[in-house]
Amino acid sequence: MSSYLLDVTNFMLRWLHVIAAIAWIGESIYFVMLDNGLKKPKAEEDRRKGVFGEMWAVHGGGFYHNQKYATAPDKLPDDLHWSFWKSYTTWLSGFALFVILYMANPSFYLVNPGSPWQWAANMSGLEANLVALAFLAGGWIVYNELCKRISPNMDRDGLLSIAVAVLMVVVAWLSVHIFSGRAAFLLTGAVMATAMSANVFFWIIPGQRRMVKAMQAGETPNPLDGKRGKQRSVHNTYFTLPVVLLMISNHYSFAYANDWAWVIIALLIFAGALIRQYFVLMHAGHNKPAYPAAGVVLILLAFGLGAPSLSGNDGEATAAVTSEPTATAEQQGAEVDEAPLARVHSVMVERCASCHAAQPEHPSFSAAPAGIALETEAEVEQHKAVIQQVVASGYMPLGNLTQMTDDERKLIAAWGSE
Numbered sequence: 001m002s003s004y005l006l007d008v009t010n011f012m013l014r015w016l017h018v019i020a021a022i023a024w025i026g027e028s029i030y031f032v033m034l035d036n037g038l039k040k041p042k043a044e045e046d047r048r049k050g051v052f053g054e055m056w057a058v059h060g061g062g063f064y065h066n067q068k069y070a071t072a073p074d075k076l077p078d079d080l081h082w083s084f085w086k087s088y089t090t091w092l093s094g095f096a097l098f099v100i101l102y103m104a105n106p107s108f109y110l111v112n113p114g115s116p117w118q119w120a121a122n123m124s125g126l127e128a129n130l131v132a133l134a135f136l137a138g139g140w141i142v143y144n145e146l147c148k149r150i151s152p153n154m155d156r157d158g159l160l161s162i163a164v165a166v167l168m169v170v171v172a173w174l175s176v177h178i179f180s181g182r183a184a185f186l187l188t189g190a191v192m193a194t195a196m197s198a199n200v201f202f203w204i205i206p207g208q209r210r211m212v213k214a215m216q217a218g219e220t221p222n223p224l225d226g227k228r229g230k231q232r233s234v235h236n237t238y239f240t241l242p243v244v245l246l247m248i249s250n251h252y253s254f255a256y257a258n259d260w261a262w263v264i265i266a267l268l269i270f271a272g273a274l275i276r277q278y279f280v281l282m283h284a285g286h287n288k289p290a291y292p293a294a295g296v297v298l299i300l301l302a303f304g305l306g307a308p309s310l311s312g313n314d315g316e317a318t319a320a321v322t323s324e325p326t327a328t329a330e331q332q333g334a335e336v337d338e339a340p341l342a343r344v345h346s347v348m349v350e351r352c353a354s355c356h357a358a359q360p361e362h363p364s365f366s367a368a369p370a371g372i373a374l375e376t377e378a379e380v381e382q383h384k385a386v387i388q389q390v391v392a393s394g395y396m397p398l399g400n401l402t403q404m405t406d407d408e409r410k411l412i413a414a415w416g417s418e
């Protein structure tokens with residue numbers, strides 16, 4: 001029952017998370033589009049009022065006239081619209097999901113038993129949870145310090161962008177080494193997503209509040225507050241597409257169960273930022289297809305690295321099978337011919353069915369994970385392709401909790417391949 005409740009909570013939190021993120025990112029994209037698409041105001045009167053740009057739009061049967069002030073209007077209205085709950089809701093629901101999904105089962109969702117670092121491979125569940133929290137907090141602290149130290153007056157933002165890009169590659173590399181594949185993708189995305197929400201919480205909104213307060217007191221607002229809000233908001237713009245890409249990547253084991261996972265993450269981040277750049281420029285009236293084209297090249301490169309023949313893990317499995325002399329292959333073939341499915345099936349029952357059953361023995365699951373039960377020969381046959389993929393990549397059994405042997409992996413790889 002408790003795992004059923006967990007499933008329901010997960011389902012509803014995920015819904016909330018996706019909706020809040022759509023609203024937040026949608027608004028962010030809208031405002032960048034608005035900002036970049038502003039035209040000089042036509043009416044002399046508007047210019048005199050301090051309007052610096054305007055946009056006319058038609059949407060949902062209505063006509064809209066947005067105006068942006070160079071600094072601020074003479075008198076601020078009382079009913080100013082603020083945007084922050086969409087951001088906070090996205091982060092809070094995302095963090096809650098991380099807690100019930102990953103932190104509730106850290107030993108097989110967070111720990112990377114294949115880590116080249118002993119301390120990471122041998123972490124207890126509690127340690128893994130603490131390391132994950134430190135990873136998120138540390139990511140924000142380092143990012144924030146880079147911003148404050150490299151471009152405190154917003155005059156070295158170009159250099160800062162390079163530093164942030166390098167930081168993300170380091171985050172990807174570290175997370176892949178410390179955490180299991182799926183968690184590494186998720187946590188790299190979560191470091192960026194945390195920076196985005198923290199930018200809103202610690203800098204953008206407080207800066208806007210100070211500006212409004214100054215104006216209400218009849219003083220000139222500190223222009224640095226506005227510039228800093230813009231700096232962080234620009235970072236958020238380029239984070240949006242990569243974050244979403246990383247958040248959905250955890251359904252695709254070829255991306256993360258792979259020796260090149262950190263390079264794949266870095267390529268996906270840069271691809272997302274390049275594609276975003278296309279739209280930023282397009283809304284300012286420049287059509288630069290080279291940006292998305294470069295993004296697509298990076299994505300193709302990432303998927304090239306993820307392809308089974310190149311990825312290290314699968315390479316090992318294939319090498320192990322193909323390096324056998326032909327005689328052995330024939331021998332194996334003979335055995336496999338005898339009852340290929342029956343042998344694979346017995347391995348599945350022993351190594352997989354404690355989780356992959358209609359009613360799993362494993363206390364964490366109330367139903368077959370990923371909807372895949374592996375109890376009967378028919379079920380095993382039905383899922384053949386994906387079984388071979390997840391076993392070859394080492395992703396399954398999760399955390400190798402059921403201690404599948406290398407011989408068994410070879411058997412699965414050789415199954416039906418002759």
Ligand code: HEC
Pocket residue numbers: 108250251252253348351352353354355356362369370372383386387390391396397398401402404
């Ligand atoms: C400790 C529990 C556990 C064991 C043991 C286990 N799995 Fe899984 N398996 C899971 C969970 C949880 C998921 C869902 C994770 C996800 O969404 O990626 C999953 C997902 C899968 C998927 C779907 C992956 C995808 O990309 O959609 C396949 C296929 C699979 N397992 C096969 C196996 C095979 C084959 C074995 C035995 C060699 C095995 N599993 C052992 C828990 C387990």
